[in-house]
Amino acid sequence: MNFVIPAFAPAIPEMALLALISFILVADTFWSKRYQFATYYATQISLVVVGYLILSSFATTQIITFDGSFVRDSFADILKLFTIAISMGIFLFSREYLVQHKFFSGEYFVLGLFGVLGMFVMISAHNMITMYLGLEIMSLAMIAMIALRRDCAHAVEAALKYFILGALATGMLLYGFSMIYGATGSITFPEMAEIIASGQADSVVLSFGVVFVVIGLAFKLGAVPFHMWVPDVYHGAPTAVTLYIGTAPKIAGFAMLYRLLAEGMPGLIEDWQSLIIMISILSMVIGSIVAIAQDNLKRLLAYSGIGHIGFLLLGVIAATPEGYSASMFYVIIYAITSVAGFGMIVTLSRTGKEFDLISDFKGLNVRNPWLAVMMLIILFSMAGIPPFVGFWAKIVVIEEVVKAGFTWLAVLAVIMAVISAFYYLKVVKAMYFDKPEDDSPLEPVSPSLTWAVSFTAILLVVLGLLPSSLIDLCYHSLKAL
């Protein structure tokens, strides 16, 4: 047996990130309380450094290394860059929140970075083992983050729920992996695809494998009927953590979906397409209808997120490069919009007062007209009303569904979009039409939060008016493969 040293270059961003995290982890314990923000700054700087490393070696062709377990392509690089950008936004919002709610600690940032590392590994996974590894790095970091406030019963309950249900889903996923490995004798995605296409593998075993893999995926994405954890976890976790788990992991989840279904088993489309159609429909329906009854904004956004996952899956149903690109565009837009949405809750909450009930938003237009406009933009973007970018996200996925011949599904999707508009309007109504319970002006605890949330919201407008470059980016990244 001869050992070949693999090419390390493609994985330099991941390795650099790991080195930086390890440094911060150690340094954080030594930085005295006086320099506690040093961890925060170090975190942001590390992300910038890793982003620079990715940009400077941007992949134009597909590079596979580590014996076929790791891939670097433009698809991965673009998703990683967005993951970095979104994580930086998350950390920016979180710092103020953690200080306000008196549990600022370096662990949040270190765990957050570990999560990012996990997402990177998922995005670049080229076989099932790497995928599993990335998923676990990310999930474990997230569980610890949810339970960061160990004195808060809600948070611990949420963490436990996420842990147990997550373990179950991971079990399913692994079970599916093992079946597919059993049938094909391979764990690397393209090899799997080849063997499946050649028809040598046992189709019954494969079908079972696909079902379990799809269940695992649906759970991780929070799609119906495996969505039960989403509202509870979003609600129970501290808002800074909700902001984290509700945004960046969705990008990694989409990458996982793409790598497994599109690269690993395109030959089994007949098996998974109908499953995804059902999951997509159920997610859109449950997400739109159940959200109506919510009076907590975090829960509302959780259900709205379930609905958004349903829309995202529409592009996957088409199962063409354009379809995946449309979903990719959707997930990026969804992540940005969610950062803005949860960021608004963070922006407005203060010591001892979470600003997460819809009734808290009553009369926001009187108390702080600027932030009311920003929230208006965020909500209408989520609802998919032009000229905000959420509209383009919806239109590209629906276009792909129509192209794939599922016009009825497109009609169903737009009806669900109308239903979901209702609960976004409910929040707008509270902000603009209702009398505030307390007339006093409402200023965020820190002006930097106003800047951050305004920047994100205005980004939604700018992307809405000029969406072309981002759409092109998504479409070219997958065409190049």
Place this chain on the structure above:
Amino acid sequence: MLTSFPILSTLIWLPILGGLLVLFAGRNNDTAAKWLSLITVGLTFILSIPLWIGFDNSTASMQFVEHIAWIPMFNINYHLGVDGLSMPLVLLTTFTQVLVVASAWDVIKDRVEQYMGAFLIMGGIMVGVFVALDSILFYVFWEALLIPMFIVIGKWGGPRRVYATLKFFLYTFLGSVFMLVSFLYMYYQSGSFSILDFQGMHLGMTAQILIFLAFLAAFAVKIPMFPVHTWLPDAHVEAPTAGSVVLAAIMLKMGGYGFVRFSLPITPDASMTLDWLVIALSLIAIVYIGIVALAQNDMKKLVAYSSISHMGFVTLGMFLVYDIVQSTGSMQGAQLGMEGAMVQMISHGFISGAMFLAIGVLYDRMHTREISAYSGVVNKMPWFVLFAVIFSMANVGLPGTSGFVGEFMVILSAFKANLWYGTLAALTLVIGAAYTLWMVKRVFFGPVTNENVEKLQDLNKREFAIMATLAIAIIALGVFPSPLMEVMHTSVEQLLVQATTSKL
């Protein structure tokens, strides 16, 4: 050279940017907000006049065209242009905007900058709807309009405003999403989102019928046609005066415009097959809704129902085309009906705007719209009643006012198509007169029985100017409609050719 200046873009973006400026600059400074708004709408109106002057009546092709690639990946373009069908509507929009700002001058006291800003932004978006030649661009404007309107009705409206505005938003949103799916389907078939390409593309019968129904859902809600009209009385009654004016004068026209820009040229065969449906709904609107108007106690509601009834003429005139061509074998009668429908749209824009402004004048003084609260207003407000009666007569369709021209043309062509259609449509002359004049009698004439009426002041200079402008417009269009018809003539001819050429 006029054509090289991007005049249509200016008409869209000037009010939108002006509106944003008002939102920022007008905070805590109402006077600045008002003047800034007036300057913006005034400038926009003046800039829209070259459209009329530079317009070439002899061609049906698009004029003042602007074309910039927007999203090349999907072949979506920023493509603007006007023809004889849309140009008058653009002018109507810019003209109405001036009245809207003027009408709110002393009336709105709460958050003036947001009110004015919302209306300015709406003005730009409405122009965008009429001039967009790319279906997605059209849809963007079409939907974007809902946002400021939602805020305006919900914030400055009457007591049940929240209910009304939610209903308005969801109804129109539901209607238009089906249109979006049709656009996507046609893009998939033709590889282009251009409305002009859609008009030229081949479509099978099943597809045409489904697309026609999707369009009908979008446009029928906007017009609104029976039985999806129920949002309109609610929205009208609860909206502030200017909101009602914009709704009635312009937003309802978008539905009618949609029929001539989309339904008839893109799905001619389905329009022909299903014309009975639209005709039936139009006749129901004209007769039944007219009778409903008779029973109203609220002036705004009465005018709202009368709007639905009058918009019935628009849809009737448009879809009579097929019956006329079939029964007479010539395009002449069809041309009459279609032009009647278009004239009716413009005329109704003036008349309904004028009626709502007149009611607004009374409401500002008495804070009630109940007919029974008034009596003998003429004794205290003679000038006001002079104008109000002119507007009411126009609403009835008295010869010499703009209301007569369109209705007469449509009724005439209805008789050409089918005796029964004509008879039913002509009933409006009776019903319309009944509900309008009965209201005039109860509100304006009779003895003064109410001490609040006793205290009424006649029009101030601002109100007088608004009313006089509208009265002049209504009478001018009634006596001398030919300039308007000349503008439309060639485009209507082309539309009729498109609408009667089979695509199968």
